[in-house]
Amino acid sequence: MLVLTLAGCAGPAASAQPAETTQVAMAKSYKFDPATIQVPVGATVTWTNQDNFTHDVHLLGGSDWRSKPLPPGESVSYTFAQAGEYAYECTFHPQNMKGKVIVAAP
Numbered sequence: 001m002l003v004l005t006l007a008g009c010a011g012p013a014a015s016a017q018p019a020e021t022t023q024v025a026m027a028k029s030y031k032f033d034p035a036t037i038q039v040p041v042g043a044t045v046t047w048t049n050q051d052n053f054t055h056d057v058h059l060l061g062g063s064d065w066r067s068k069p070l071p072p073g074e075s076v077s078y079t080f081a082q083a084g085e086y087a088y089e090c091t092f093h094p095q096n097m098k099g100k101v102i103v104a105a106p
């Protein structure tokens, strides 16, 4: 599915603006979409694998949480209880698949 949340097709620079959503797709091919999101403290973020390959979510630093490998069609959720910036990547494709969750204080 295409998501038309931004005006026009701004290209890669569009990822600089965090999207206010709790839903992240592992989109075709090998990417998190949107790559950078912003959520309030306590929000549960869900990643859904819409790609044809197995991916996961590995939070870097701090918690070091890592999801199980997600085959195509599966999803996983994580609740962010503390404010901060959480960079993450896919364990299998860290060169291509990076993302960030910005958890905003109330």
Ligand SMILES: [Cu+2]
Residues within 6 Å of the ligand: 030, 054, 055, 056, 090, 091, 092, 093, 097
């Ligand atoms: Cu991957």
